[in-house]
Amino acid sequence: MTLLADKIKNQALNFGYEKCGIIKISDIDGYKEKLDERIEHIPEAKGFYQSQYRFTNLQDAYPWAKSIVICVREYGKYYIPEHLKGMIAKYYLVDGRKDENSKDFQDSLKFEKYMQDLGFRAETERGFGLVPLRFAAMKAGLGIVRKNNFFYTESGSSVYLEAWLIDKELESIEIPNVRPCSDKCNLCMKACPSASLSKPYTMNPIACVSCVTTFMGRDMANEKYREQIGNWVYGCDVCQDVCPMNKNSWKATEEFPNLQELSEYISLEKILKMDYSFLEEVMQPKFWYIDKSSVWKWKVNAINVMVNNYKEQYREHILYACNDSNSKVREMAEWAIKKLNLQ
Known part of the structure; x- marks a missing residue:
């Protein structure tokens, strides 16, 4: 065996x-x-x-x-396309x-x-x-x-x-050759935007930015961690990016199929103008943590980022979203207008 x-x-x-x-x-x-x-x-x-x-x-x-x-x-x-870093x-x-x-x-x-x-x-x-x-x-x-x-x-x-x-009983076990975390290191916990990492080796998914922006976060305007989400539209890399054990680990030597082409369709403004057939047929199979019936979350999340880091150029796009076909998006846009006092 x-x-x-x-x-x-x-x-x-x-x-x-x-x-x-x-x-x-x-x-x-x-x-x-x-x-x-x-x-x-x-x-x-x-x-x-x-x-x-x-x-x-x-x-x-x-x-x-x-x-x-x-x-x-x-x-x-x-x-990784540069303009998507820190966003997806x-x-x-x-x-x-x-x-x-x-x-x-x-x-x-x-x-x-x-x-x-x-x-x-x-x-x-x-x-x-x-x-x-x-x-x-x-x-x-x-x-x-x-x-x-x-x-x-x-x-x-x-x-x-x-x-x-x-269906066969086999075994092949290695001894890991990986240095453990230093007892003194708490960089990931300090950097976690929403304090989801409140203790070592413990994670609160209710607070995790990655969870909230994907399969959770159904009421973003009233989301407890809405501001802590910062610029993230889908997922979060913060705790991995600050980890010293990841230093220089990303090599970026290969192109992932179709990613460069898809990236040209993605920005905060472009997400708000995406039609739902594109969201369902192109975005959802790629980013499948948001199910097909919930692709409206892309637009809601984009509006949240616009509010968290408001620029005048976002105004017309938030106003545009007030006429979106999805009520969740319209509600988020109207909330953003009041929050930012855009009227």
């Missing part, structure tokens, strides 16, 4: 993954305890974390599964998990087929995954989670994780 595990790991590396490990499905058993601890520390986020309990009964949900193949892929190799989080711009045009996605399909050709049943979910990804990756010894709650390898935190359930 060791030989078979080595074959899978080597093939993952051949398909562009930085690391690959294999753990027994029973190694996830301790995840429930971690979830319970998180909710105890942040009780107001119980509703958010409740959905994560689906990962605590994997053997009941997938009785055929014996092991988890967990892989790390680096994304800090891609060029970098990872979402180069997310290859569902982008069929990306080599990362194609390599993932090839790796999955390789395991199936070996005779395995291998299943995944190319989004949020079928297993607790960071927990599984730590169990496989592929890296560590730092104080900002992101998973790190030697490449820093500009990596994402993919995992497959397989």
Whole structure:
């Protein structure tokens, strides 16, 4: 079985993954305890974390599964258009998990087929995954989670994780060669705009700018952390950008498919004038943390940024949004006019 595990790991590396490990499905058993601890520390986020309990009964949900193949892929190799930095989080711009045009996605399909050709049943979910990804990756010894709650390898935190359930009991565990956070370092917590990182290794998703600007934040005008969102329209990079363990980790040596072309359609002003077919058919598949029925959030978030960092050039665009076809956008625009005293 060791030989078979080595074959899978080597093939993952051949398909562009930085690391690959294999753990027994029973190694996830301790995840429930971690979830319970998180909710105890942040009780107001119980509703958010409740959905994560689906990962605590994997053997009941997938009785055929014996092991988890967990892989790390680096994304800090891609060029990011300058005008989108600080507005859309970098990872979402180069997310290859569902982008069929990306080599990362194609390599993932090839790796999955390789395991199936070996005779395995291998299943995944190319989004949020079928297993607790960071927990599984730590169990496989592929890296560590730092104080900002992101998973790190030697490449820093500009990596994402993919995992497959397989029906063979295999194991391949590494010893991570990553220096832990200094006890004295609190840069990520100090920099967090909304104090979501109130303690090391603890994150309040209710306050997290990335969460509020994507799948949360349904009432932005009354959002508690509206001002702390600053210039972010989708996601947030602050705690990763200030981390000394990420210094010089972003290489920007490759172009992500179609990103440069898409970036030319994106600015605060252009978002407010996007028609909903473009938002649903182009933006949503790319930035899928906002579902198709909620693409109005792009415009609401853009108005919020305009209010947070108002310039006179925004006036006409906010007034224009008062006639938007979506009531949420109209309400946000009207709120902004009163807030900024534009009448």
